[in-house]
Structures are given as C-alpha cells and as structure tokens.
Amino acid sequence: MDGDSSSFLSGKFDNNRFDKAGLDKASLDKASLDRSGKLKGKKKSVVLMERDINALLELYLHRTISSSQLARLCFPDISYETARKRLRRLQQAGFTGASSSGRMEGRGRPELIYFLTASGARALEQTRGISWETIPTGPPHTYHKEHFLRLVDVRLAMEDAELAHVISGLEFTTGREFWKELASDLTEAEEQADATISFAYAGMEPVRVLLEIDTGNFRQTRHWEPKIRAFLRTGYPIWVVTGSSPRILTLRKWTQPLLEEAEVGPGKCVFAVYTEIVEKGIYGAQWQRTDGSFTDLRPIKL
C-alpha cells in the first residue's frame, strides 16, 4: 500500500484537494503512529483491488468520468450507493480527484466527475506499466468536460446494445491522441477519431467504425473537412454524435461533398443526436445519412 504519504498536508481536507498528492517517492511506512482515535481523520488509506485499478485505467482512457458512469462501467455488481462510497474512498486516499460536473440537466445537485491525480498515475504505472509522464492528471478544462462525458455515455450505450445481444464482441478504443495534442505537441496534429469501435452483428463478420463527438465547436474548413477527409482515407464508416438535430443539417452539408469527392455513398457517414442516444440507446435513435435518409445502422440483409 503506497497511497499513504501526505498525511500532514491538510488539516481539514476539502473536496477539491488533488494537487499535492503523489509526491511520495519512498513510501514511508507510518504504521506506528496511528492513534487516530483522538486526532481528527487525516488521509485515509485504501487497499487497491483489481477493480479499483481498472477504474483508474478507465479514468486514464477517458480523462474524466462521472460518478454514475464510473459505477456502471467499473462497479456493475454492487449498488450505486456502495460504488459511490468506494469512489470517494479512492479520492480520499489520493488516487483520484473530483469536481462538479457542472451539468445542468434539470434541477438538483450536479454529479461529481473524477480524474486521476499524480499518485493515481503512479499506481497505474506500477500495476499496468503505463509511463507516468504520459498520463494526464488533474481536472479537465471546462471546455472539454462535456465532450469526455458524452464519449463515455456513447460507450455505455454500446455496452447496453451488447448486453441486449444486438451486437457482440464489442471493443471500444478511445483516441488518446485527442488530449495528447491538447497537452503538449500540437505540431503534427494527426487526425484521430474520438474512439474506434469494433463489434459484430449476429452471425456476421466483425466491423469497425470511427466515432466522432461533436459539441458544436468545429469549424468547417479548419476542423471538419481535414478531419473527415482523414477518416475517409481509412475506409471505415463514420458515426457522428451531435448536440442537436439542426446541427446535423449543418454537418450533413459540410460532409456530403467530401463523400462525393471520395466516391463513397451517403451512408458512409451517419449522424445522430446525443440526447436521443442516451434516452433510446444506440439502436433506438434515429441515424441520418448525408442525404437525409434514415438508417438503423444494421447491415443490409440479403
């Protein structure tokens, strides 16, 4: 156990204390000085289980994940209450930090979103061999928060489809380059999808699609066109998840000439609305081709 180091840093720790964690290089075993009955609770230690490591790994892959998302993703066999308590323990042990999601979906207190701290990154390096420096830590910029959270929701919707036996063999690979270029080198800026999804419909060959989450900030010539052109060169179909149906109309107009240029059909790139996917699922939402026709995403039956 190595999550117990900075015991004296905070007399009373607040929820957003994440920055001072993980400065321990030699794990000082302070097992002797624990008369915690008198003094107020300091930093709690926790024994990392396999599923905890897995949660840290998902935080690495998705950058930030909300409480309920993390519960569904990593703690499906225990109650939400217990999962949330476990997440708070990981936070209090210093492996993760939390802040408000700032999501305003109706009334009520917004959910927390979690992210890795330095000691969480170190735990990942030790257990999974991921290079410490390449792991993003700290709270995400507000500008990117919604983007990350929507990507997780789409992934969960795909898992639901797998659970319902609509698809099988699901593999969801996030494009980590997305935030790598945010962090340091935006020199080459290789176009990369937010995620690459592989799966198979019943009794058919596995397929692969590229997923792009649009939160409405793409510009046509500067962002969208080079991105879609790069995607089309891969030959894979493209799924675009937008914020609203008017936005679909805009993106369709931008995309259609690119498809003609690449000499592929209007079904190569399809569009759906994020909220509809969350409510009805991947295969319950309406997907539009660039010509405005609808598709259920399923392969053509012969």
Next chain:
DNA sequence: TGGTAATATCTGCCTAGGGG
C-alpha cells in the same frame, strides 16, 4: 430576494465476514 422542489452527496450507524 427568498422560498420550494429536485437531485446528488456526505455523515453516522449498523451488520456481516475474514484474519490474527
């Protein structure tokens, strides 16, 4: 500006099991 509704989180208490 202040009150109410809604929703998530936090704190405290209890219980069940596992090890020493």
Next chain:
DNA sequence: CCCCTAGGCAGATATTACCA
C-alpha cells in the same frame, strides 16, 4: 474473541432550477 473493512440504510447537507 477482537479488530478491521465493505456494504447498506437513513437522515442531514449541498447545489441547482423554478417561481413569485
């Protein structure tokens, strides 16, 4: 037997939207 922790439940707290 004692101590520790995870899991579960209930009430209090926190944060936000809505409305007069």
